[in-house]
Amino acid sequence: MAVSRLASSTSTVSKLLLRPLSAPPFSRSFSEAAAGDDQTVLTIETSVPFTGHKIDPPSRSVEATPKELFSFFRDMAVMRRMEIAADSLYKAKLIRGFCHLYDGQEAVAVGMEAAITKRDCIITAYRDHCIFLGRGGKLVEAFSELMGRRTGCSKGKGGSMHFYKKEAGFYGGHGIVGAQVPLGCGLAFAQKYSKDETVTFALYGDGAANQGQLFEALNISALWDLPVILVCENNHYGMGTAEWRASKSPAYYKRGDYVPGLKVDGMDVLAVKQACKFAKEHALKNGPIILEMDTYRYHGHSMSDPGSTYRTRDEISGIRQERDPIERVRKLILTHEIASASELKDIEKEIRKKVDEAIAQAKESPMPDPSEIFSDVYVKGYGTEVFGADRKEVKAVLP
Structure with a gap:
C-alpha cells in the first residue's frame, strides 16, 4: 500500500484555535509552568474530520490544557522508549517467545485513557505492553514480565502477550486472534447488570476484523444494548497481509452494519480522546459503537517479522514524517511555547534513564519457582x- 493511500486523510500539523495563553517563562521548571497554566484551555482542531456511520460525528474542536499536552508527550515517549528497548532485549535473547511491539500506535492508548477512568474496562489482543502502562502499570513490571521474572505483572508466567492489571480494569493481553472481543462484551454485560455507569473498550486489529466471533458478540451486545466500544486498531496489515487483500470492505467502522461507527485518525492523540469520550457517552445511553483507529505500526507484526517484505521503507518513513503521534504533540508544545525544544529533549533523556533503570531492576528479579x-x-x-x-x-x- 502506498504512503499516499495511508496518509491521504492527514494534514501535517493540527490547526490551532487558541484561547488566550501567556507563554510560561522557561526560567521555571516545566512542571511548575504547567501547573500554573492548568486553568488555561487550548481549543485544538483535529488533523482530519471524523467520519460517521449511522451517527453524527463529534466536533473536531478538542479542549486540552498545557499540562495535558505535556502528559501526552511524556506518556507516549515512555511507551516508545519501552518498545525500542524491548526490541533490543529480544535480540539479546533476554525476551523469549512471541513479542508484538506497539511503537507508532501510542496515540490510541494515551488518547483513550484521557477520555475514561480506571473504573472503565479495557481488553485487548497481544500488542498489549503500552495499554498496560496506560492503565497505570510500572515499567519494571512490564520488563519483568517480558523477561519472565517473578515481579512481572503476570508473575512472569504470561509473557509479552498476557499482561494484566485487573485492579485498574485491564483484563489482558490475549493471544488468540479476536477471542478477546466476546470477553469484552461479557465485561460490558456485567457493567450493565451492576448499573455502575462504566463501559468496556474491546480492542482488536484489522487482521481480526473478519472473525465470526466478533460479529456474534456484537449481535448479542446490540440486542441487549451493552455498554461496549469495539475499537479496531487498523494498522493496515494483518501480519504481512495488507487490509485490501484480506477484506472486501476495509471500512471497518461500517462493518457493524446495524451498529453505528466512527473513523478516527489514530495517530492524533486529541482525536482519539474526543472519539473515546463521544463513544463512552453513546454506549452508556444506546449500546455498542465501533471505533476504527487509523494507525500504523513501525515494527513488523512481531519480532520474527522484519516488516519490510510486504511494505517499503519509504512507506514507513513517510508515515513517521507526516503522522508520528509524538512529533505532532511536540509541535503543539513548541508552537505555544509551553516548553522549549531543549526541555523536551531533556525529558526524553530522563525517560531513557528511567527505562534503563527499570530494565536493570527487572534483570535482578528471580524466575518463578517451578512449584x-x-x-x-x-x-x-x-x-x-x-x-x-x-x-x-x-x-x-x-x-
Whole structure:
C-alpha cells in the first residue's frame, strides 16, 4: 500500500484555535509552568474530520490544557522508549517467545485513557505492553514480565502477550486472534447488570476484523444494548497481509452494519480522546459503537517479522514524517511555547534513564519457582493430576 493511500486523510500539523495563553517563562521548571497554566484551555482542531456511520460525528474542536499536552508527550515517549528497548532485549535473547511491539500506535492508548477512568474496562489482543502502562502499570513490571521474572505483572508466567492489571480494569493481553472481543462484551454485560455507569473498550486489529466471533458478540451486545466500544486498531496489515487483500470492505467502522461507527485518525492523540469520550457517552445511553483507529505500526507484526517484505521503507518513513503521534504533540508544545525544544529533549533523556533503570531492576528479579507452575491456573482446592512422559507416574498437585 502506498504512503499516499495511508496518509491521504492527514494534514501535517493540527490547526490551532487558541484561547488566550501567556507563554510560561522557561526560567521555571516545566512542571511548575504547567501547573500554573492548568486553568488555561487550548481549543485544538483535529488533523482530519471524523467520519460517521449511522451517527453524527463529534466536533473536531478538542479542549486540552498545557499540562495535558505535556502528559501526552511524556506518556507516549515512555511507551516508545519501552518498545525500542524491548526490541533490543529480544535480540539479546533476554525476551523469549512471541513479542508484538506497539511503537507508532501510542496515540490510541494515551488518547483513550484521557477520555475514561480506571473504573472503565479495557481488553485487548497481544500488542498489549503500552495499554498496560496506560492503565497505570510500572515499567519494571512490564520488563519483568517480558523477561519472565517473578515481579512481572503476570508473575512472569504470561509473557509479552498476557499482561494484566485487573485492579485498574485491564483484563489482558490475549493471544488468540479476536477471542478477546466476546470477553469484552461479557465485561460490558456485567457493567450493565451492576448499573455502575462504566463501559468496556474491546480492542482488536484489522487482521481480526473478519472473525465470526466478533460479529456474534456484537449481535448479542446490540440486542441487549451493552455498554461496549469495539475499537479496531487498523494498522493496515494483518501480519504481512495488507487490509485490501484480506477484506472486501476495509471500512471497518461500517462493518457493524446495524451498529453505528466512527473513523478516527489514530495517530492524533486529541482525536482519539474526543472519539473515546463521544463513544463512552453513546454506549452508556444506546449500546455498542465501533471505533476504527487509523494507525500504523513501525515494527513488523512481531519480532520474527522484519516488516519490510510486504511494505517499503519509504512507506514507513513517510508515515513517521507526516503522522508520528509524538512529533505532532511536540509541535503543539513548541508552537505555544509551553516548553522549549531543549526541555523536551531533556525529558526524553530522563525517560531513557528511567527505562534503563527499570530494565536493570527487572534483570535482578528471580524466575518463578517451578512449584508455582499450576498456581493461578486452576481453581484453588481442586488441584490437577500430572502425568510423566511415559504416562506411568502420577501425582496430585494441590494449589
